[in-house]
């Protein structure tokens with residue numbers, strides 16, 4: 003009963019302190035809120051999902067064509083060039099999601115547009131482009147001139163062009179192979195037939211996106227769906243990470259109240275009352291555990307409503323949450339047991355709690371970098387926060403109960419070790 | 434004998450590293466009396482009290498509090514005492530009433546009896562009309578009064594107060610001293626520590642004088658003063674370079690002790706009539722002017738000076 007009285011007093015203290023509230027709720031929600039805004043819209047409203055910016059492209063098509071290759075004999079225009087095809091491709095409907103094309107007459111005009119910032123990328127198709135494409139002769143490289151501060155837009159343009167060049171290379175190889183086989187068979191290659199074959203291929207390349215070997219610009223709806231899901235995952239993991247980062251903070255701040263009570267003499271006074279010292283400490287511990295649980299519940303509820311974060315089923319979440327609360331409390335008692343005054347606590351908050359929290363965040367920072375992800379996850383597991391985060395990710399990913407329980411068990415081991423050491427050190431002080 | 438004693442301290446020792454804070458202290462406190470521990474800063478008063486209230490373990494020796502050993506029966510000891518710590522120990526973000534309710538619960542009180550008792554003690558300390566205000570908005574004297582009230586909630590048979598009047602206004606001090614006497618009149622035993630001689634003089638039935646971890650004398654005020662013998666207490670005010678003069682005075686025949694505090698020099702002498710002319714003589718030759726002289730009966734201050742060679746506050 004007295005333990006509960008002490009716990010309620012402490013909880014009330016944490017929830018009426020502005021500083022405590024800011025660190026428990028405002029900061030973690032603010033960070034995730036900022037991330038949501040930065041990535042354009044919430045995961046909940048998929049309409050506004052992440053999209054690649056539209057790049058302004060100016061294009062100078064200098065391609066002189068090749069008299070011997072009329073790509074489209076049926077066309078009234080006798081000299082359709084590879085340059086025209088590329089221009090057409092870049093300006094096509096599918097590409098409008100990625101770039102807008104303005105054509106200019108000269109290479110200089112194109113470069114000037116970029117230098118003058120009216121365009122972000124200049125594409126200059128050289129005179130010998132068709133020749134180069136059809137015959138593999140050098141001097142046919144398309145120049146991509148860009149604003150050096152940009153990366154994503156120019157990269158996309160470059161990717162589209164190189165894809166086009168690849169398509170043409172295969173057309174060329176096919177043509178020469180065909181010509182060679184006709185010749186070997188003692189036949190005179192029919193320009194007409196070859197042209198027809200090329201036409202078919204090119205039209206496939208520019209029109210039919212589904213066919214293999216064609217340009218792989220993903221259909222916009224599919225892409226948006228995918229990025230929306232990715233964003234939701236990133237946000238959810240970050241929210242969990244922020245929550246855990248600050249829950250361990252709360253655990254330490256809660257344990258710090260033991261030092262604070264010692265400094266204001268109320269702890270000693272409690273020890274002179276009828277209430278047994280063990281009960282006093284139980285009350286203090288209970289307060290920390292309940293505060294961290296309340297903090298997590300509020301953060302989860304709020305982030306679910308505001309950011310559409312899906313935390314997982316009630317049972318998995320409970321299996322992640324309760325051991326996390328215990329672990330964060332034990333973590334606090336453990337750290338604080340090394341201190342003599344609350345003035346030293348700044349070092350613990352700024353140093354140990356933040357540093358260990360950052361180690362746990364390694365698994366979040368490296369999440370979308372495949373080469374580092376595994377290392378990041380391994381580093382995170384050196385600190386208790388890492389295990390808490392793992393548990394919440396498992397709960398969110400719908401991992402098996404077995405693996406979740408294993409993570410919870412590891413957290414309980416952490417809890418026991420830290421609590422036993424912390425408690426022993428504290429008990430020695432108040433002998 | 435045993436049930437007439439509230440406290441029996443037996444050869445108590447407690448050190449902090451090399452510092453022997455309490456070094457072989459023994460005394461008895463009768464039930465229903467006010468017993469003062471009088472001593473300067475660092476004498477070991479708080480350390481003694483901490484052992485008696487089971488906050489500190491004694492290195493050796495023991496104490497019986499209301500018949501229970503502090504080393505083997507701390508729970509029984511705690512249940513029978515109320516402790517007023519030297520520093521105000523309250524939750525400053527809670528109101529006086531909330532503090533009292535909380536501390537009452539820690540003493541096992543609940544519900545209506547607790548609420549009723551809180552009303553009573555608020556009335557005793559005269560803070561009924563400020564009870565809803567946060568402690569952080571209180572004056573030093575008001576905080577000290579609440580600090581005392583917390584120790585009275587469960588009506589303990591023994592109240593231990595550690596310098597409850599330090600640094601407060603005369604009005605709050607008056608009210609606290611009256612509260613202490615009131616407690617005694619209701620049958621409560623009070624162990625009171627102070628470094629104010631006047632307080633010990635006004636309150637105490639018995640006084641223990643502490644210095645450097647030892648009890649240099651215990652007794653009623655009358656007994657203690659008699660132990661100084663027939664010495665006169667001469668108080669003088671001086672202007673001029675007095676330091677070497679005081680050393681000279683210590684060598685004058687018939688002078689037992691010389692101590693200086695806050696510009697007032699106290700001289701203990703067997704016969705003031707014979708000593709005073711020599712004091713004026715040596716002052717004149719040292720170029721020091723004596724601006725006032727006062728000859729008094731010995732008091733607790735004189736006892737302390739006689740026993741330790743020092744003023745109570747130096």
Ligand SMILES: Nc1ncnc2c1ncn2[C@@H]1O[C@H](COP(=O)(O)OP(=O)(O)OP(=O)(O)O)[C@@H](O)[C@H]1O
Pocket residue numbers: 449452453454472473474475476477478479480481519628
């Ligand atoms: N926790 C402690 N650690 C180390 N030394 C201590 C501790 N508590 C007290 N002391 C030392 O023990 C001696 C006695 O201190 P104590 O507080 O008992 O004196 P006091 O008579 O209560 O003095 P005051 O009038 O200043 O309160 C002092 O020298 C003090 O420095």
Ligand SMILES: [Mg+2]
Pocket residue numbers: 478479480519595596
């Ligand atoms: Mg003291």
